[in-house]
Amino acid sequence: MTLRDITILTGASRGMGLAMARQLLSPSRHLLCISRGTHEALAAEAQRLNAPLTQWAQDLNDTTGAAQRLQAWLANLDANALRSATLINNAGMIPRIGPLDACPPEELSAALRVGLEAPMQLTAAFLRATGAWVATGWQGPRKVLNISSGLGRHALAAQAPYCAAKAGMDHFTRCCALDEAQRPHGARLVSLAPGVIDTDMQVHLRAGDPAEFPDLQRFVELQRQGQLTPPDTAATRVLAWLDRPDFGAQPVADVRD
Template identity: 70%
Template sequence: MATPHTHLTILTGASRGMGLSMAQRLLHADHHLLCVSRQRNDELTARAQASGAQLTQWTLDLSDATTAAERLGAWLGAQATASIASVTLINNAGVIPPIGPLGTCPPQELTRALRVGLEAPMLLTGAFLRATQAWVDAGWRGPRKVLNISSGLGRHAMAAQAPYCAAKAGMDHFTRCCALEEAQHAHGAQLVSLAPGVIDTDMQKQLRAGDPALFPDRERFVSLQQQGQLTSPDEAAERVLAYLARADFGSHAVADVRD
């Protein structure tokens, strides 16, 4: 039997920011990368062709997480596992609704933030674990990993950020729960909810553009940029993927890349 050689990775929010940087770094000849984003990225297609990597892109709105999870489960169930050496899910997509007190947040924006930031990672993780457990039950023995991209705001409350903080706190805690569940299995998956540090992305621009009257911590984010304390998306992606590759990945269900 041929040695499995393909490393399969599913990555959400891959069309820009740190997600795009991670996708670019995962384009190798021995990788199959499935990107799930609202928009297709033609640059990734070109880079995949140049590197010999296998790239699949789905244009999906993760606020419809049920559809995305059902599609992922079916897709994983159809894969030929004999060639797959490892499988990883990276839940990276997130949304910050209009910045301000909870009472000022439009209900539809609050709903979207929680669906993309918490409901989608939970449903996708559930679909991933079910489908790949079926691989294990059939004799497959490669490593299974789930990396949830969290935030320090999931661990430290901030005014005007209730939806985002709540989504990331929920991500941390459901990761803890699933890690306990998987630890009961002989070939369980490894799960980590990882804070990637403060990154210079569009999300940071949104925070700096907040109304000072509604967002008392705005100046903190302005100062981070002025003092050069923001990590570039490419550097953050390198650190996150290095953490994913650590031999002790999964030893702590909730972690910070700066630890």
């Protein structure tokens, strides 16, 4: 029997997420992409490569629904046909730029749900489902890669919700890594900052109101000086981190390390 890897990737419809999805397509890997919408070009590329691809149009604001759906999907897989299992939590969102008290309550809640609660719920579902495989004797590697940000480690005015979500992602990764280290064949987890990438997030930040975003010029200069990493390059670096033999030894890391 030819064993297959499975990879679950959120936020795969654009930017670095879409670049990662394209690079992950392989006949030997079943890729599950979870995004707000499906991507026709990605499906066509998967068909051309004979690469198994499943796409879910799933709103990650529904954190419990997304987690339950993932756990049920994993429970229906034949673990004996799988070589490894990986979850990449890449989805996130930036609410309105400005001080916390200027952020609409619904945008604040959505930023925390998508950026922190959804990764926690999906990680819990992934660990629960794949842990059941381990209990029956499966010993393939299990990995969780959380895409964090330098803004989770360095405060930025006018971006409290996003910074808080990424800081929370870093810390829950540390906690889960400690839990998994106590378990036989525990999963390995890393919260990885991918560097400064030329994505819609940067466009959003550069469009901020200077009166409410004191660091605006910093992001304008990053683009002007050519310091933004193209999504394809960033995706390659992030996925290379997954293949490191010491993946998980440092639960919170930066791709530039």
